Amino acid sequence: MIRRAALGALLVAATIASTACGGGDPGRGGQQEVHVTLRDSRFVPDEFEFEAGTTVTFVVENTDPIAHEFLIGDEEVQRAHEEGTEPHHGAKPGELSIPIGETRRTTYTFEEPGTLLIGCHLPTHYTYGMRGRIIVTE
Amino acid sequence: MRRMTAAPLLAILMIGAIAGPAFACAGLVAPNGTVRLTRTATLAGYHDGIEHYITSFQFQGGGAKFGSIVPLPGVPSKVTRGGRWTLQRLEIETQPPAPAAAEGGNASADSDRAAKELYETEIDGLLITILEGGSRAVGRWAKREGFALTPDAPEVLRFYAQRSKIFMAARFIPEKSDDKQVGDGVPIHLRIPTDNPWVPLRILALGKKDPRSDVNADVYLLTHGEPTLLPEPEPAFNRGLALQVSQQASRDLLRDLRSDRGMKWIPRKMWLSYLRIEINSGKLVYDLSVGTKARGGPYEEEAYGVQNDEQSQESPTGEGAASLLGWIVVPVAGLGALRGIRARSKRRS
Numbered sequence: 001m002i003r004r005a006a007l008g009a010l011l012v013a014a015t016i017a018s019t020a021c022g023g024g025d026p027g028r029g030g031q032q033e034v035h036v037t038l039r040d041s042r043f044v045p046d047e048f049e050f051e052a053g054t055t056v057t058f059v060v061e062n063t064d065p066i067a068h069e070f071l072i073g074d075e076e077v078q079r080a081h082e083e084g085t086e087p088h089h090g091a092k093p094g095e096l097s098i099p100i101g102e103t104r105r106t107t108y109t110f111e112e113p114g115t116l117l118i119g120c121h122l123p124t125h126y127t128y129g130m131r132g133r134i135i136v137t138e
Numbered sequence: 139m140r141r142m143t144a145a146p147l148l149a150i151l152m153i154g155a156i157a158g159p160a161f162a163c164a165g166l167v168a169p170n171g172t173v174r175l176t177r178t179a180t181l182a183g184y185h186d187g188i189e190h191y192i193t194s195f196q197f198q199g200g201g202a203k204f205g206s207i208v209p210l211p212g213v214p215s216k217v218t219r220g221g222r223w224t225l226q227r228l229e230i231e232t233q234p235p236a237p238a239a240a241e242g243g244n245a246s247a248d249s250d251r252a253a254k255e256l257y258e259t260e261i262d263g264l265l266i267t268i269l270e271g272g273s274r275a276v277g278r279w280a281k282r283e284g285f286a287l288t289p290d291a292p293e294v295l296r297f298y299a300q301r302s303k304i305f306m307a308a309r310f311i312p313e314k315s316d317d318k319q320v321g322d323g324v325p326i327h328l329r330i331p332t333d334n335p336w337v338p339l340r341i342l343a344l345g346k347k348d349p350r351s352d353v354n355a356d357v358y359l360l361t362h363g364e365p366t367l368l369p370e371p372e373p374a375f376n377r378g379l380a381l382q383v384s385q386q387a388s389r390d391l392l393r394d395l396r397s398d399r400g401m402k403w404i405p406r407k408m409w410l411s412y413l414r415i416e417i418n419s420g421k422l423v424y425d426l427s428v429g430t431k432a433r434g435g436p437y438e439e440e441a442y443g444v445q446n447d448e449q450s451q452e453s454p455t456g457e458g459a460a461s462l463l464g465w466i467v468v469p470v471a472g473l474g475a476l477r478g479i480r481a482r483s484k485r486r487s
Binding site for chain 1: 272273274275276277278281286287288289290291292293295296
């Protein structure tokens with residue numbers, strides 16, 4: 001009985017956490033933590049929406065057997081990464097390299113309204129479709 | 139008698155090698171390299187509980203580091219150089235040269251444990267490593283060895299992780315390949331004890347950048363009787379898999395094959411099946427499971443590529459729960475599946 005109650009509480013907590021961290025939900029400004037899974041060379045979820053001024057900590061979990069990147073930026077930034085040769089990311093906000101099976105965190109503040117992209121620019125990953133979109137609202 | 143057969147055969151084989159050599163499966167690429175899967179020829183012969191898996195790896199040149207990964211139905215008991223012309227002889231048997239134009243003929247669970255290197259052997263400049271491990275373990279192994287897997291690899295590896303944790307990695311050793319020309323093939327013969335023979339097909343699509351690009355492959359089967367196959371092939375390419383020859387193997391063919399290196403295991407009577415695969419890589423989501431009259435089957439309906447609920451196959455965190463099957467890259471019969479087959483076999487008996 002106690003076990004059932006504990007399990008029920010766990011499920012409720014997990015549901016709340018899932019809702020709070022859901023990438024597709026509009027942000028409310030302030031601070032948020034969002035969980036992103038890298039699976040089959042895709043971002044899950046691959047679309048987010050936040051209010052301008054929101055500071056988001058992305059917890060990015062790579063469940064794939066290959067390394068990936070999580071790089072936030074507009075089209076120009078993505079193009080620069082696609083053509084760039086940086087072997088590792090992690091120092092700048094919104095930029096991560098995530099080894100096989102590991103989890104990394106990065107915190108990024110969305111200052112201005114607009115649309116940003118997320119991409120992985122390891123060879124052929126971006127063209128394969130490893131990209132996402134972040135909409136920053138007023 | 140054998141010599142009389144062999145002399146004209148070798149002449150034909152030389153032509154055949156120029157016209158259409160056997161190619162290797164692929165899967166590993168160097169960071170700056172690419173994988174181009176063109177055509178793979180494979181023989182899977184099943185005799186006395188042993189799957190004889192024979193394929194050829196083609197030298198791609200010394201410029202780029204290049205390797206291949208092939209999923210296996212089980213742990214090979216032996217890996218040797220394959221016969222010199224077995225695959226080509228099968229090609230001649232099943233795809234005779236087109237008639238001359240003048241005759242009006244038409245051309246025809248993941249686990250984060252490290253991958254275990256079960257053993258390694260070197261055959262004619264080709265380094266063969268038999269690996270046991272899940273997708274991440276194999277991914278780490280490939281990285282450590284200086285290779286990168288293509289972005290479609292995770293999904294394919296999970297597909298195979300549901301069946302087998304055994305993989306074969308094959309790489310040419312540059313300093314020992316100086317005498318090779320691009321296109322030279324090294325045939326490999328694996329003897330794999332298994333109750334559940336199958337042939338990896340989906341792996342052939344790995345590394346294809348465009349899902350509309352074609353996968354072309356030839357699969358030859360030698361079994362004691364007419365096999366039952368999953369998926370069931372059709373004469374036409376309705377599903378990209380066509381059974382083009384299904385007949386008692388000729389005495390000449392079996393005699394010729396038996397006279398090749400390491401092929402004495404072939405009995406005097408066998409059934410020959412020739413399957414041709416021509417399919418968009420995006421549609422090649424299955425393997426070929428083989429049942430035989432002697433043992434029944436194929437039992438493992440899911441073996442040919444029904445996508446299971448991956449959530450039940452792989453832990454999201456990858457921490458190696460023994461009950462989860464999530465693991466890697468290539469095909470056939472996982473240990474759990476084998477247990478299931480054995481259990482079913484027992485029930486049937």
